[in-house]
Amino acid sequence: MGLIKKVVTWARIKSPWILHFNTGACNACDIEIIAALTPRYDLERFGVQLKGTPRHADVLVCSGPVTRQIEDRLVRIYEQMPEPKFVVAVGTCSCTGGVFNGCYNVRGGISSVIPVSAFIPGCPASPKAIIDGVAKLLASLAEEPKKKG
Amino acid sequence: MLNSLFFILVFPGFLFVSFFGLVAEYVDRKIYARLQNRVGPPWFQTFADFIKLLGKEDIVPCEANARMFGLAPIFALSAVVTVFLYIPIWRYDAAFSFNGDIIMALYLLTIPTLAFFIGGWYSTSLFARLGSVRCVTQLFAYEVPLFMSILSAALLANSWSLRDIANFYSLRPAYCLFNLLGFAVSMVALLGKLEKAPFDIPEAETEIVAGAFTEYSGRLLALLRLAIDIEMVVGAALFVAVFFPFALALGAALGFIVFIIEVLAVVALLSLMRTVVARLRIDQMIDFCWKYLVPLALLQLLINLILKGVLV
Numbered sequence A: 001m002g003l004i005k006k007v008v009t010w011a012r013i014k015s016p017w018i019l020h021f022n023t024g025a026c027n028a029c030d031i032e033i034i035a036a037l038t039p040r041y042d043l044e045r046f047g048v049q050l051k052g053t054p055r056h057a058d059v060l061v062c063s064g065p066v067t068r069q070i071e072d073r074l075v076r077i078y079e080q081m082p083e084p085k086f087v088v089a090v091g092t093c094s095c096t097g098g099v100f101n102g103c104y105n106v107r108g109g110i111s112s113v114i115p116v117s118a119f120i121p122g123c124p125a126s127p128k129a130i131i132d133g134v135a136k137l138l139a140s141l142a143e144e145p146k147k148k149g
Numbered sequence B: 001m002l003n004s005l006f007f008i009l010v011f012p013g014f015l016f017v018s019f020f021g022l023v024a025e026y027v028d029r030k031i032y033a034r035l036q037n038r039v040g041p042p043w044f045q046t047f048a049d050f051i052k053l054l055g056k057e058d059i060v061p062c063e064a065n066a067r068m069f070g071l072a073p074i075f076a077l078s079a080v081v082t083v084f085l086y087i088p089i090w091r092y093d094a095a096f097s098f099n100g101d102i103i104m105a106l107y108l109l110t111i112p113t114l115a116f117f118i119g120g121w122y123s124t125s126l127f128a129r130l131g132s133v134r135c136v137t138q139l140f141a142y143e144v145p146l147f148m149s150i151l152s153a154a155l156l157a158n159s160w161s162l163r164d165i166a167n168f169y170s171l172r173p174a175y176c177l178f179n180l181l182g183f184a185v186s187m188v189a190l191l192g193k194l195e196k197a198p199f200d201i202p203e204a205e206t207e208i209v210a211g212a213f214t215e216y217s218g219r220l221l222a223l224l225r226l227a228i229d230i231e232m233v234v235g236a237a238l239f240v241a242v243f244f245p246f247a248l249a250l251g252a253a254l255g256f257i258v259f260i261i262e263v264l265a266v267v268a269l270l271s272l273m274r275t276v277v278a279r280l281r282i283d284q285m286i287d288f289c290w291k292y293l294v295p296l297a298l299l300q301l302l303i304n305l306i307l308k309g310v311l312v
Helices: A002-014 A028-036 A068-080 A092-096 A127-143 B002-009 B014-035 B045-054 B066-085 B101-122 B126-157 B162-171 B173-193 B218-243 B246-250 B252-276 B282-311
Strands: A017-022 A059-063 A086-090 A106-108 A118-120
Touching: A002 A127, A002 B045, A017 A028, A017 A068, A028 A059, A028 A086, A028 A127, A059 A068, A059 A092, A059 A127, A068 A106, A086 A092, A086 A127, A092 A118, A118 A127, B002 B014, B014 B045, B014 B066, B014 B218, B014 B252, B045 B218, B066 B101, B066 B218, B101 B126, B101 B162, B101 B218, B126 B162, B126 B173, B126 B218, B126 B282, B162 B173, B162 B218, B162 B246, B173 B218, B173 B252, B173 B282, B218 B252, B246 B252
Parallel strands: A017 A059, A059 A086, A086 A118
Antiparallel strands: none
């Protein structure tokens, strides 16, 4: 059993498929996420692939504060993903709500709605910071294979 | 009995062809990446993807028909693995063979498309249904030129058995030159069968998320992806057996290496073709197939009929 678990953990680390979801960002973080996926940074080196559907994804990459409009949809997308799943919050707004915290239409950061595994601050977070954050999240999987997001 | 089981399960059956399929997917993705000026995935990438998907949660949507949803990937996988048993790889004899097996191979290669349709249709998601309808619409366009060009090569060889066709062309290598047009037509048609650009309309991720595969996750998705990889290898191996069966004359060890290189060369050609073109609309795709591919396949048929009258 130990060997199988190790192989599956290895595969999980080597093949994170991501789903990009804008929860109400100003689009700056989205541009940086897209930039991280371009040939210049070439995330396929690490096995990262951008998927269109939550059923295929392992990592949900969220940007922006959670607005009241998007809250239900965010929870629904999160629940559509198969276990084990991880959430990465990209940008200051998605970490804490940022400058929008306390607005009448904003719920707060991503972690106020769904559990988050990694926070990547920045306004906007640069592609290098995003890649570093995802790499650190994956490295943490090797240490604690049982812990889920 | 044991011999047949070994053929079916280990070599050249399930285990070998799965391994080969994953390697071919890696070659395809690496070439795709290099042509886009990227580094591309490491060599173990496709194996990591496969193992990861096996270790994930299986979700069957509550609206979906669980039985059809679960059976479709298994049907697709078993159909494509079966085809490989009938292809002469490097010996003059395939693992199994009978007169008419080329027809059976072509029809078994159609089953994955139908399985994708059934799986997509019974997952009852809007995107999956759109994708599966596009799958079948596309089937009617590329299937005719593919069948005509491969069967016209069989016509020249005067046999419906893959083994005899491969023997015929390996004894007369110059005859392969007559079939180049048919090879070109069937390469384009194979792009449609494998749902790669410019014919990736059924799983256009920028329009209909992942087409027929939208609701699949975990093990079933792993089987579907494996079925597509094996379909690519089997399609390429079928082309090698029909159009360029040069490996047969070289003996076991060298012949096997040449066969593998030939199949990977066809895969490389496929990834080159899918890199340089963009996605078509479904109506443009159907127009293209019926206006250009079918007449070219008919021309190939005519050439081979005339040759048969002159040469034989």
